[in-house]
Every structure is written in C-alpha cells, then in structure tokens.
Amino acid sequence: MNNDQQNTDLSRRDLLITSGKVAAAAAIASLGVFQAAKKADAYQNPSAALFKYAKLDPNEVGQITYENYFKRWCTSSVIAGFVEPLKKKVGGSWNEFPTDAYRWSHGGFAGWGALCGTLPGAGVIIGLVTKDTDIAEAMTNDLAFYYSYTDLPSFTPAKVIKANLKHMSMAGTPVCHISVGKWMKAENVAFLSDQRAERCARLAANVAMEATAMLNAYADGVFKPKHKPLYNVIANGITSQNNCSECHGQNPPSPKEIYESLDK
Amino acid sequence: MNNDQQNTDLSRRDLLITSGKVAAAAAIASLGVFQAAKKADAYQNPSAALFKYAKLDPNEVGQITYENYFKRWCTSSVIAGFVEPLKKKVGGSWNEFPTDAYRWSHGGFAGWGALCGTLPGAGVIIGLVTKDTDIAEAMTNDLAFYYSYTDLPSFTPAKVIKANLKHMSMAGTPVCHISVGKWMKAENVAFLSDQRAERCARLAANVAMEATAMLNAYADGVFKPKHKPLYNVIANGITSQNNCSECHGQNPPSPKEIYESLDK
Numbered sequence: 001m002n003n004d005q006q007n008t009d010l011s012r013r014d015l016l017i018t019s020g021k022v023a024a025a026a027a028i029a030s031l032g033v034f035q036a037a038k039k040a041d042a043y044q045n046p047s048a049a050l051f052k053y054a055k056l057d058p059n060e061v062g063q064i065t066y067e068n069y070f071k072r073w074c075t076s077s078v079i080a081g082f083v084e085p086l087k088k089k090v091g092g093s094w095n096e097f098p099t100d101a102y103r104w105s106h107g108g109f110a111g112w113g114a115l116c117g118t119l120p121g122a123g124v125i126i127g128l129v130t131k132d133t134d135i136a137e138a139m140t141n142d143l144a145f146y147y148s149y150t151d152l153p154s155f156t157p158a159k160v161i162k163a164n165l166k167h168m169s170m171a172g173t174p175v176c177h178i179s180v181g182k183w184m185k186a187e188n189v190a191f192l193s194d195q196r197a198e199r200c201a202r203l204a205a206n207v208a209m210e211a212t213a214m215l216n217a218y219a220d221g222v223f224k225p226k227h228k229p230l231y232n233v234i235a236n237g238i239t240s241q242n243n244c245s246e247c248h249g250q251n252p253p254s255p256k257e258i259y260e261s262l263d264k
Numbered sequence: 265m266n267n268d269q270q271n272t273d274l275s276r277r278d279l280l281i282t283s284g285k286v287a288a289a290a291a292i293a294s295l296g297v298f299q300a301a302k303k304a305d306a307y308q309n310p311s312a313a314l315f316k317y318a319k320l321d322p323n324e325v326g327q328i329t330y331e332n333y334f335k336r337w338c339t340s341s342v343i344a345g346f347v348e349p350l351k352k353k354v355g356g357s358w359n360e361f362p363t364d365a366y367r368w369s370h371g372g373f374a375g376w377g378a379l380c381g382t383l384p385g386a387g388v389i390i391g392l393v394t395k396d397t398d399i400a401e402a403m404t405n406d407l408a409f410y411y412s413y414t415d416l417p418s419f420t421p422a423k424v425i426k427a428n429l430k431h432m433s434m435a436g437t438p439v440c441h442i443s444v445g446k447w448m449k450a451e452n453v454a455f456l457s458d459q460r461a462e463r464c465a466r467l468a469a470n471v472a473m474e475a476t477a478m479l480n481a482y483a484d485g486v487f488k489p490k491h492k493p494l495y496n497v498i499a500n501g502i503t504s505q506n507n508c509s510e511c512h513g514q515n516p517p518s519p520k521e522i523y524e525s526l527d528k
Contacts, residue, residue: 043336047362072307098311101391104404105384111494112408113503114379114438120369127365140368144376174378175439176503184502188526191502230375238448238455239377239440247511262452 043133053129054089055219058212061085062205066157069201072099073106077201078121081208113177118204119143122211130218138225139214144174145227146210148241153202155209162198172243307397317393318353319483322476325349326469330421333465336363337370341465342385345472377441382468383407386475394482402489403478408438409491410474412505417466419473426462436507 065081072080079099086094102124108114122143127136151168167186171179180196189195217223232240237255244252329345336344343363350358366388372378386407391400415432431450435443444460453459481487496504501519508516 043364047365100307101311103397104387104400107503110405111497111503115373123368133367136368141374233375239371239375
C-alpha cells in the first residue's frame with residue numbers, strides 16, 4: 001500500500017487520466033450510448049411535497065452529524081444532521097422520520113466496505129426533497145466527486161469527542177474500505193480505534209455540509225451540477241470510479257479496447 | 265482480468281481463505297474489539313408500525329422487480345418489487361411510498377460502481393419493516409453473503425424483455441463494478457448492451473426474492489441469521505469483503521500484521 005503522500009499523488013494522477021478520457025467519452029457518446037445510458041424514465045418525485053426542505057446552516061448540520069456518529073454510525077448520522085433541524089424548521093413528515101431505519105448502510109453495507117455510508121445518508125435526504133430523479137442524480141454524482149477528490153476530514157468539531165487527529169487523506173473513490181484504509185495508513189491506527197471513529201464522524205460531517213450547500217443552492221433555485229451525470233459510465237464503459245490503476249495496475253482496460261474486444 | 269471460470273475459482277478460494285480467518289477473528293475478539301465494534305446503540309424502529317409487512321410471494325416480487333428495472337434501474341426496481349404488492353396487501357403508508365426517491369443509488373451510487381444498487385434497494389425495505397437495527401443488520405449482512413457467493417442471475421422471467429443470456433457469474437463481492445465486470449467478461453458484452461441490462465434486471469429479481477424469503481421468515485417469527493453480523497470487520501480488521509486478493513494480489517495484509525504494525 002502507498003503512504004498518504006503517494007495516495008494523494010495517485011488520486012491526482014487518476015484525476016488527470018480521467019480528464020484525458022474526455023475524448024474517448026465523446027467518441028462513445030457519438031455512438032449513441034450516452035442516450036442509451038439515459039433511457040430510464042425521468043421521474044417527478046411526490047415525496048418532495050411531503051418532505052419539504054428549508055435552507056439549513058451547514059455548520060449546524062455538520063455538528064449534529066458529528067455528534068450523532070458515535071451512537072448511529074455513518075449513514076444515519078448524516079440523516080440525523082438534516083432531520084433534527086428540519087423537525088424544528090419544517091416539522092410535518094420530518095417529525096416521524098425513521099433515521100435509524102437506514103443504519104444497515106453503515107461501513108459500506110453492514111460493514112462490507114463497499115459504498116461509504118455517508119454518501120447514501122445524504123442521498124436519502126437529497127432523493128426525498130428534490131423534485132425529480134435527474135436533480136438527485138446530479139447532486140449525488142457531484143457529492144461522489146467531492147468525496148473522492150477532497151482531502152478529508154477537514155471538519156473541526158465544536159468540542160472533540162473521541163480523539164485529536166493528525167491527518168487528512170484523499171480517497172480517490174467513494175469506496176469505504178479504500179477510503180478508510182488510506183486514512184488509517186496515514187494516521188497509523190487500527191479500524192477499531194478512537195481515532196478512526198473520530199475520522200469517520202468528521203468525514204460524515206463534511207459530506208453532510210457539502211450536501212447542505214447543494215440543497216441550499218437548490219432551495220434558492222441556483223443549483224448547478226459541477227460534473228456531468230453518468231460521466232464515469234461513459235468515460236470508462238462501465239459503472240466505475242476513476243481510480244482504475246489502484247486495482248487494475250498500470251494498464252487498466254480502456255473503453256476503446258473493451259468495445260473492440262467484443263465478439264460482435 | 266480472469267475469465268469466468270477463474271473468477272469463480274477465485275471467489276471460492278477467497279471464501280476458503282475467509283474460513284481460515286476465524287482463528288484470527290477469535291483472537292481479535294478476545295481483545296475486546298468485537299465489543300467495540302458493537303457499541304452503536306441498538307435502536308427500536310418506529311417505522312415498523314407505519315410500514316407493516318405482509319408475507320409476499322417471492323416469485324411475484326421477483327417478476328415485478330424484473331419488469332421495473334427497465335424504467336427504474338436497480339435500486340428502485342427492487343423497492344417497487346415490494347411496494348407494489350404491499351400496496352395491495354397492506355396499503356396505508358405504502359400507497360404513497362416514494363419508490364424513485366432512491367434511484368440515485370443505481371449503478372453503485374449514481375453510476376460510480378461502488379455498492380450494487382440491488383442491495384440497498386432491499387435494505388430500504390428491510391430497514392423500514394423490521395423492528396430494530398440488529399435484525400436489519402443481520403438480514404443485510406446475509407444478503408451480501410448471498411449476493412457475493414451465488415452464481416447469478418438465476419431468475420427466469422415469465423417473458424424475456426431484452427435478451428436471452430448465456431452465463432451466470434459469482435461476484436465474490438457486493439461491489440457493482442467488479443460484479444458486473446465479471447459477468448460482462450463471461451458473456452462478452454458491453455455495459456450499454458441489452459444483455460447487460462437484462463442481467464441486472466434478473467439479478468435485481470434474485471436479490472428481491474432472497475430478501476422476500478428473509479422477511480417472510482421474519483413475519484413467521486423464524487428468521488435466523490446465517491452469518492455473524494460484522495464478521496468481515498472482525499476477520500479482516502477493517503470494513504471489507506473477502507475477495508482480498510483481487511485487488512491486493514497474493515499477499516493481502518492480515519489483521520495480525522495490521523495490528524502488529526501499528527506504532528503504539
């Protein structure tokens with residue numbers, strides 16, 4: 001495994017590789033596959049009328065998320081970060097919201113290390129309050145880019161609950177195992193340590209705050225996606241991240257090679 | 265990349281490696297870390313009173329899930345597989361259920377290839393209808409084992425919608441990119457092909473049916489977890505799957521080495 005500096009370099013290099021994929025993506029899009037990728041029906045979301053959003057203070061959402069982590073873990077702590085202030089500002093359906101009914105999503109799905117649970121925590125709120133599936137898709141896609149290519153956690157709690165931390169790390173992926181593994185290597189601590197719990201609590205706060213900023217912009221009618229939805233699928237010819245070389249080594253399959261290799 | 269037979273062998277080998285980790289896991293558990301891993305508060309779920317479950321026909325749930333895939337993608341199609349019959353059998357809160365508010369979870373989180381979207385689709389239903397977080401944790405953990413170590417898709421639709429399929433594959437992981445990539449390699453088709461869409465639709469049906477069997481057993485008061493919750497976290501010393509060698513090569517870090525390497 002690489003050290004933290006190398007990990008950061010790797011992530012940046014993968015980001016550069018990704019930029020270089022734009023030409024390939026454009027070529028694939030010209031084949032009409034982008035249209036194929038977009039063909040699930042867009043959907044107007046009736047829950048947006050039931051679960052109304054009111055602009056929130058990102059710092060308040062972050063702090064509540066951080067504090068909740070230690071009793072609810074990642075997914076439900078992000079949900080609590082939104083639900084607690086929305087109960088006060090909006091009430092209604094938020095009053096009975098089953099925050100812990102999503103706890104199984106912690107640790108990349110019941111601890112399986114797949115998708116970092118902070119992201120679906122934010123996704124649950126985004127999906128319920130936005131008016132259609134295209135907006136939720138754009139926001140969650142932007143959130144995955146933020147998560148993957150930002151040094152985290154940068155959140156500073158009002159009062160440290162478990163431990164002081166020395167390091168941030170760039171995950172290069174929304175995958176829990178890789179993300180937390182890189183940070184543990186940088187900090188030189190075990191998974192079941194106070195430091196690791198503190199890191200995930202602060203990371204959850206960062207993700208909740210980023211999602212709050214998006215939803216506040218949406219509430220003001222000025223949310224603009226930073227990244228093209230389904231970009232990774234088009235650029236890589238498969239549902240994917242952009243840290244290809246971390247598992248595939250120095251010669252990951254290119255979309256062009258994949259298409260040309262097919263017996264048809 | 266390995267061919268399908270090799271992938272299957274690899275998955276079986278990883279499963280054997282995992283069995284060998286039991287001793288290490290027991291040693292770690294004796295250090296009290298299992299208790300540490302369990303310390304998030306168990307939670308009684310108030311939504312179970314609101315979202316009542318009635319035993320469903322797994323074949324009906326599978327068929328509805330399969331048909332919905334082509335307009336809703338993986339996560340929301342599994343949700344639809346439960347919500348449509350529950351509207352008829354139970355009604356109430358199910359009548360207004362925002363099935364597509366979870367669509368962003370498709371393709372491993374907005375197409376990022378992390379957690380296969382069929383699993384959180386089932387998780388949303390499991391989390392809402394079960395009475396506490398420990399039961400939901402056990403069911404989702406068992407579902408991840410089923411997904412990772414079963415040749416899929418085995419579901420046979422009443423009428424084929426997109427394409428006939430030749431292959432099943434064993435993912436060895438709940439990660440979308442690896443799971444679908446192995447199957448695409450076996451079937452020799454691209455991601456944006458009718459065959460791949462058909463495969464994911466049938467896979468979604470399989471996952472929905474497995475979850476239905478668990479929830480039906482729960483409704484009868486006879487649900488028993490097949491696997492220990494948080495087993496992977498304990499066995500591997502990190503949130504994880506058991507396909508370690510697929511990314512780490514032949515010498516993945518062992519929990520013992522990880523603990524011994526720490527500067528403390």
